[in-house]
Amino acid sequence: MPSPTLLLFSLISLFGHCYAYTTTLSLSPTAVAPPPTTNPWQRLNHLATASATRAHQLKHPKTNISTTKVPLFPRGYGGYSISLRLGTPPQTLSFVMDTGSSLVWSPCTHRYSCSSCNFVNVNSANISTFIPKSSSSSKIVGCKNPKCNWVFPNAHCTNCTKNSATCTEACPPYIIQYGSGSTTGLLLSETLTFPKKTVNNFMFGCSLFSSRQPSGIAGFGRGPESLPVQMGLKKFSYCLVSHRFDDAPVSSDLVLVSGGGGAATAGISYTPFRKNPISSDPTFQDYYYVTLRKITVGGVNVKAPYKFLVADSDGNGGTIVDSGTTFSFMESKIFELVAEEFEKQVGKIYSRAREVENESGLRPCFNVSGENSVILPQLIFHFKGGAKMVLPLGDYFSFLDESVICMTIVSGNGSGGGSGVGPGPAIILGNYQQQNLYIEYDLENEKLGFKKQLCK
Numbered sequence: 210m211p212s213p214t215l216l217l218f219s220l221i222s223l224f225g226h227c228y229a230y231t232t233t234l235s236l237s238p239t240a241v242a243p244p245p246t247t248n249p250w251q252r253l254n255h256l257a258t259a260s261a262t263r264a265h266q267l268k269h270p271k272t273n274i275s276t277t278k279v280p281l282f283p284r285g286y287g288g289y290s291i292s293l294r295l296g297t298p299p300q301t302l303s304f305v306m307d308t309g310s311s312l313v314w315s316p317c318t319h320r321y322s323c324s325s326c327n328f329v330n331v332n333s334a335n336i337s338t339f340i341p342k343s344s345s346s347s348k349i350v351g352c353k354n355p356k357c358n359w360v361f362p363n364a365h366c367t368n369c370t371k372n373s374a375t376c377t378e379a380c381p382p383y384i385i386q387y388g389s390g391s392t393t394g395l396l397l398s399e400t401l402t403f404p405k406k407t408v409n410n411f412m413f414g415c416s417l418f419s420s421r422q423p424s425g426i427a428g429f430g431r432g433p434e435s436l437p438v439q440m441g442l443k444k445f446s447y448c449l450v451s452h453r454f455d456d457a458p459v460s461s462d463l464v465l466v467s468g469g470g471g472a473a474t475a476g477i478s479y480t481p482f483r484k485n486p487i488s489s490d491p492t493f494q495d496y497y498y499v500t501l502r503k504i505t506v507g508g509v510n511v512k513a514p515y516k517f518l519v520a521d522s523d524g525n526g527g528t529i530v531d532s533g534t535t536f537s538f539m540e541s542k543i544f545e546l547v548a549e550e551f552e553k554q555v556g557k558i559y560s561r562a563r564e565v566e567n568e569s570g571l572r573p574c575f576n577v578s579g580e581n582s583v584i585l586p587q588l589i590f591h592f593k594g595g596a597k598m599v600l601p602l603g604d605y606f607s608f609l610d611e612s613v614i615c616m617t618i619v620s621g622n623g624s625g626g627g628s629g630v631g632p633g634p635a636i637i638l639g640n641y642q643q644q645n646l647y648i649e650y651d652l653e654n655e656k657l658g659f660k661k662q663l664c665k
């Protein structure tokens with residue numbers, strides 16, 4: 210990977226110029242269109258109607274909802290993708306929809322390079338890239354731009370300390386490490402276009418170098434740079450179609466709601482989001498933490514210790530919801546409790562398929578050959594507030610071939626094996642465990658909602 214400074218200059222040279230950057234906010238009153246007639250009574254009537262409409266809006270702000278739907282596709286690389294249109298004229302780009310990170314970034318420029326980026330149905334040679342030169346609305350985010358502080362809270366503009374008005378220094382290049390892989394690039398401001406909505410001055414990352422990334426990432430986390438926060442969304446929701454449809458032309462809607470939360474969805478259970486205490490790693494703040502009270506397998510409480518379920522004062526432990534993780538992760542202490550309970554209950558009915566366990570790295574696996582239907586204990590996550598997430602069977606056991614099923618949850622390795630809680634969340638609810646559930650991130654009311662729903 211080249212040094213950040215090299216990257217910065219190669220990017221600036223690609224642009225050939227540097228923009229000073231301002232944001233303008235306008236406060237406009239409710240527009241009262243001139244009446245189509247000069248009749249004074251009609252004019253008064255029009256004003257009366259406009260006043261009543263405005264009063265209604267002030268009294269019922271939630272009734273003015275603006276909803277944007279974006280198709281969400283299950284992908285063979287283990288995530289769910291959306292297309293976003295950036296630039297003028299718009300360039301269509303593919304992104305992983307990720308509630309576990311906050312920056313939105315795209316592979317960028319003809320010079321983009323990506324190492325270890327061949328995945329199922331993805332070839333590193335033809336990952337779609339954004340071309341800033343082809344857009345008339347691309348601007349480099351300056352070092353003095355407050356948006357630079359979203360990603361660099363302590364950014365210093367080394368060359369601009371005295372005369373900030375003429376500062377042309379760019380915000381420093383970002384380097385982001387993910388669970389696997391990384392990306393690095395420069396922050397740009399662009400126009401983000403939806404069929405019925407345009408977002409100006411949307412900040413996103415123009416990445417030049419990445420590793421292990423099948424596409425760009427659309428961060429839906431809680432950080433100020435995330436798509437929902439930049440768009441001022443009140444809530445967003447999705448229903449992930451089964452991974453059986455990976456890379457097929459099958460999608461469901463990612464629903465972005467602004468201008469009011471709207472009516473509550475029928476039959477939905479809610480649990481409050483939990484703010485993680487200030488910890489060693491500020492990115493923990495950007496995760497969607499929820500309070501998991503207990504996990505039951507076939508009605509039996511596996512008795513996961515409280516210190517794993519809920520984050521401690523150092524910000525370690527706890528449970529997050531993450532659309533960018535494929536199989537849910539559990540710290541090995543909890544994983545063992547869950548796996549052993551399944552082994553105990555299911556082992557009475559089906560035989561273990563240990564060879565498959567060795568080969569696949571998944572555990573436990575059972576041989577169900579010759580069975581017409583497979584019956585398994587229910588896996589239920591019980592959250593604060595009494596909300597129960599009853600997982601569809603296909604979310605926690607999957608057929609590896611026609612005769613063997615394996616549990617699709619993975620565990621930490623080594624360090625979490627003792628009684629200690631490793632750094633970061635102890636439980637990550639991944640997208641496999643969210644298939645065929647309607648999931649709503651209610652940002653206005655700080656809660657997660659869910660219910661069983663066939664997404665396709």
Ligand SMILES: *[C@@H]1O[C@H](CO)[C@@H](O)[C@H](O)[C@H]1NC(C)=O
Nearest residue numbers: 262263266272273274275468
């Ligand atoms: C909702 O708000 C938008 C602007 O945010 C406005 O143009 C529209 O007229 C409003 N709709 C209603 C029904 O008040």
Ligand SMILES: *[C@@H]1O[C@H](CO)[C@@H](O)[C@H](O)[C@H]1NC(C)=O
Nearest residue numbers: 330331332333334335336337
């Ligand atoms: C990318 O390359 C692969 C193999 O070279 C090809 O099968 C696929 O159709 C290409 N995708 C696009 C979008 O061009």
Ligand SMILES: *[C@@H]1O[C@H](CO)[C@@H](O)[C@H](O)[C@H]1NC(C)=O
Nearest residue numbers: 214217366367368369378379
């Ligand atoms: C600041 O200015 C000096 C001297 O012109 C230059 O060498 C350096 O690269 C600049 N640093 C940044 C971050 O622009």
Ligand SMILES: *[C@@H]1O[C@H](CO)[C@@H](O)[C@H](O)[C@H]1NC(C)=O
Nearest residue numbers: 561562563564565566567568
């Ligand atoms: C699975 O792997 C372990 C250790 O690698 C080995 O001891 C065991 O015999 C293997 N089991 C089977 C059924 O292959």
Ligand SMILES: *[C@@H]1O[C@H](CO)[C@@H](O)[C@H](O)[C@H]1NC(C)=O
Nearest residue numbers: 562564565576577578612613
């Ligand atoms: C499953 O069991 C059947 C018969 O009971 C056996 O023929 C088959 O080899 C087993 N499959 C695996 C993967 O263990």
Ligand SMILES: *[C@@H]1O[C@H](CO)[C@@H](O)[C@H](O)[C@H]1NC(C)=O
Nearest residue numbers: 569570571620621622623624
């Ligand atoms: C666990 O970690 C050790 C060393 O870090 C590694 O050798 C081993 O393969 C890992 N095991 C699994 C199941 O990932």
